[in-house]
Amino acid sequence: MNARAVAAWSAACLFIVLFTTNPAYKALVLAAAIASLAAGAGLRRMRGLLTGVVLIAAFATLLNFVSAHLGATVLFELPASIPGVGGPYTLEAFAAGLSGGLTVAAAIVAAAPFSLMLASHDVMDALPAALSRTGAAIAASLNLVPSVSASFLQVSEAQRLRGWRPRGPRSWAEVIVPVVLTSVEGSIQLAESMEARGFGSGPRTALKPSPLRKLDWVLVAASAAAVITFLAAHATGGAADWYAYPALSPPSIDIASLAACLLLFVPVVTWRSRA
Amino acid sequence: MAIARLSHLSYWYPGAEEPALRDVSLLLDAGLTLVTGPSGGGKSTLLRILNGLVPHFHGGRIAGVADVDGHDVITTPTRTLARTVGFVFQDPELQTVYDAVDREVAFGLENIALPPREMAARVEEALHAAGAAHLAGRSVRTLSGGERQRVALASALAMRPRLVVLDEPTSQLDAEGASMVLDAVKNLVEQGRAAVIAEHRLDRLLTQTSASLIVERGSVSAAWPAAPSLSATRPMRSSRGPVAWSLAGVTAGFGGRVVLDSIDVAGHQGEVVVLSGPNGGGKTTLLRLIAGAMAPMSGKVERRPGRIAYLPQNPTALLHRPTLRSEVSLTLERAGDSEPPEAILNELGLLAVAGRYPRDLSCGERQRAALAAVLPGRPDLVLLDEPTRGIDAEARVALVRLVSRLRDGGAAVVLATHDPDLRAALADRELSVSGGKVLEATRSSVPA
Numbered sequence: 050m051n052a053r054a055v056a057a058w059s060a061a062c063l064f065i066v067l068f069t070t071n072p073a074y075k076a077l078v079l080a081a082a083i084a085s086l087a088a089g090a091g092l093r094r095m096r097g098l099l100t101g102v103v104l105i106a107a108f109a110t111l112l113n114f115v116s117a118h119l120g121a122t123v124l125f126e127l128p129a130s131i132p133g134v135g136g137p138y139t140l141e142a143f144a145a146g147l148s149g150g151l152t153v154a155a156a157i158v159a160a161a162p163f164s165l166m167l168a169s170h171d172v173m174d175a176l177p178a179a180l181s182r183t184g185a186a187i188a189a190s191l192n193l194v195p196s197v198s199a200s201f202l203q204v205s206e207a208q209r210l211r212g213w214r215p216r217g218p219r220s221w222a223e224v225i226v227p228v229v230l231t232s233v234e235g236s237i238q239l240a241e242s243m244e245a246r247g248f249g250s251g252p253r254t255a256l257k258p259s260p261l262r263k264l265d266w267v268l269v270a271a272s273a274a275a276v277i278t279f280l281a282a283h284a285t286g287g288a289a290d291w292y293a294y295p296a297l298s299p300p301s302i303d304i305a306s307l308a309a310c311l312l313l314f315v316p317v318v319t320w321r322s323r324a
Numbered sequence: 325m326a327i328a329r330l331s332h333l334s335y336w337y338p339g340a341e342e343p344a345l346r347d348v349s350l351l352l353d354a355g356l357t358l359v360t361g362p363s364g365g366g367k368s369t370l371l372r373i374l375n376g377l378v379p380h381f382h383g384g385r386i387a388g389v390a391d392v393d394g395h396d397v398i399t400t401p402t403r404t405l406a407r408t409v410g411f412v413f414q415d416p417e418l419q420t421v422y423d424a425v426d427r428e429v430a431f432g433l434e435n436i437a438l439p440p441r442e443m444a445a446r447v448e449e450a451l452h453a454a455g456a457a458h459l460a461g462r463s464v465r466t467l468s469g470g471e472r473q474r475v476a477l478a479s480a481l482a483m484r485p486r487l488v489v490l491d492e493p494t495s496q497l498d499a500e501g502a503s504m505v506l507d508a509v510k511n512l513v514e515q516g517r518a519a520v521i522a523e524h525r526l527d528r529l530l531t532q533t534s535a536s537l538i539v540e541r542g543s544v545s546a547a548w549p550a551a552p553s554l555s556a557t558r559p560m561r562s563s564r565g566p567v568a569w570s571l572a573g574v575t576a577g578f579g580g581r582v583v584l585d586s587i588d589v590a591g592h593q594g595e596v597v598v599l600s601g602p603n604g605g606g607k608t609t610l611l612r613l614i615a616g617a618m619a620p621m622s623g624k625v626e627r628r629p630g631r632i633a634y635l636p637q638n639p640t641a642l643l644h645r646p647t648l649r650s651e652v653s654l655t656l657e658r659a660g661d662s663e664p665p666e667a668i669l670n671e672l673g674l675l676a677v678a679g680r681y682p683r684d685l686s687c688g689e690r691q692r693a694a695l696a697a698v699l700p701g702r703p704d705l706v707l708l709d710e711p712t713r714g715i716d717a718e719a720r721v722a723l724v725r726l727v728s729r730l731r732d733g734g735a736a737v738v739l740a741t742h743d744p745d746l747r748a749a750l751a752d753r754e755l756s757v758s759g760g761k762v763l764e765a766t767r768s769s770v771p772a
Contacts, residue, residue, distance in 0.1 A: 188422065203636055206641075226644045227644040247407065
């Protein structure tokens with residue numbers, strides 16, 4: 050799988066989901082992203098991601114529902130004297146929050162192939178030569194990420210057995226400080242190791258350059274077509290915007306915009322063959 | 325002809341008043357040069373001079389002459405010297421850039437922009453030379469520590485360096501992993517390469533060594549090391565007391581995976597129980613169960629009330645105070661013990677660095693610092709996970725004396741180790757932890 054093709058698809062998903070205000074298209078993009086990721090990475094590996102995405106989307110929805118006391122359809126009302134949450138709770142605020150939640154969820158899932166389906170060196174190989182050194186540094190630092198959570202567990206356990214007990218925010222310094230210092234020391238050692246192997250000498254090459262193959266080109270073409278079609282539909286008044294306020298109305302669906310979103314399902318075919 | 329030449333070289337780390345290396349003059353020839361000396365004596369600094377990490381990466385002040393294969397180290401950047409000097413670090417996990425073995429080995433070649441068609445052959449050659457050809461195509465994450473160090477060695481060899489430098493490459497490894505790495509180093513030397521290695525496990529290398537240096541307090545001298553014997557330090561065993569901890573029908577593991585299956589085992593006061601067995605066999609899990617740091621899936625864990633002293637595998641997990649003395653004082657305060665911190669610092673040979681920031685210490689000193697941080701006073705239950713990692717022979721002798729004293733004072737001691745000398749010096753009872761089971765082992769049958 051070529052990281053440039055994946056990047057083209059992710060960019061198309063992100064473009065549509067951030068460009069439109071219409072929750073129907075956002076939901077379609079989210080569905081395309083989930084289906085594609087399931088085809089490429091498998092549902093089992095997605096479990097944690099999906100749980101996180103549902104929680105974030107739920108939080109975004111709830112936040113808007115609680116904080117935006119706008120809209121015509123009042124579901125219930127809390128006394129205005131309650132600071133922050135007092136006021137009318139409306140169906141429109143809930144729908145607007147849900148639309149925002151869909152945006153966040155679709156954006157996260159669309160970017161997930163980089164962590165779930167590609168190795169750090171795949172991403173590095175796809176970077177232009179001018180960015181390859183930065184890419185190598187990022188790839189190396191990403192490899193350190195799992196060690197930070199392991200370090201947190203190890204430090205908190207060791208300190209607990211040494212008599213430490215969490216008593217207020219300041220007491221956490223005994224855990225946080227060693228974790229941070231250990232991570233920093235790890236980064237320095239990694240940097241030392243990279244320097245000792247000639248990192249920063251000049252332009253780099255790659256062991257296995259990763260060319261775009263036929264299916265990658267299909268994905269790039271489908272992603273480009275999706276963006277162009279969606280933009281064209283919007284320019285001709287097809288991909289109509291949607292507003293939750295002042296009174297809730299169903300989002301309109303346009304055939305061309307719908308087709309653009311459906312093009313984002315192409316990886317379900319191309320990535321399944323890889324998986 | 326000498327590969328490296330140092331003449332009247334002195335080096336000060338940034339902000340340091342005392343030099344880490346003082347007036348060092350030496351010649352390094354082909355063959356294997358062994359670098360030994362006490363922890364914190366300057367071994368790592370000397371090795372880093374050879375590829376320019378000192379002074380180019382670490383900064384500081386340097387005086388004198390350092391020349392490696394015709395390159396002036398003081399004016400040549402490390403990234404240029406990387407083509408001449410390959411370097412293998414202590415910790416296999418902290419020198420990995422990529423997750424795929426072949427990509428990891430090729431990292432240096434990519435940095436010097438070798439054409440891809442030449443790179444594949446160089447990667448294969450390097451993996452073969454490091455005895456890691458069978459690891460090609462594997463994910464680094466799935467490798468053992470010893471396998472990772474072989475990959476690190478292959479990464480250094482891929483650059484076809486004239487000199488390979490290894491800084492205590494086995495200090496973080498178990499006996500099997502250490503054997504893997506040291507066998508690979510011996511093969512390199514037999515192939516005619518020049519190598520410099522700082523290492524505490526001398527017995528494996530002495531027959532191959534063509535020169536030996538002792539680095540102590542920043543000074544370097546040519547001499548053959550004489551390691552103190554642990555067996556001579558074995559103290560008399562006191563009689564054991566009542567049961568201090570027990571596991572009855574315990575099954576334990578992580579994420580649904582069973583690591584220990586229906587085990588029944590117990591330990592007594594005044595007894596040292598040594599856990600041995602392969603990596604991943606469940607030694608650390610057993611220690612954590614005894615400590616109460618993890619709950620069993622089923623069965624019952626019991627321990628007598630009292631203070632627990634637990635040394636985790638990674639000593640840096642403990643160290644966070646501004647000085648080593650305050651690190652020890654913290655444990656004593658929490659234990660309500662009036663013993664002065666200097667007592668254990670003296671016992672472990674750390675009195676001279678008591679006022680230093682623990683994380684500024686060398687790897688071996690850190691391990692001793694962590695021991696000092698958990699073992700002061702009178703703990704009732706002592707649990708040590710690989711306590712001899714990276715420490716020199718004298719420190720191991722001090723550790724044996726300390727553990728024996730605690731045992732004789734009535735503490736129940738459980739330690740997990742791959743170190744056969746430590747096992748022979750301390751074990752009252754040996755348990756082999758492997759394949760989910762814990763078996764009483766006779767010494768001759770315990771795997772390293």
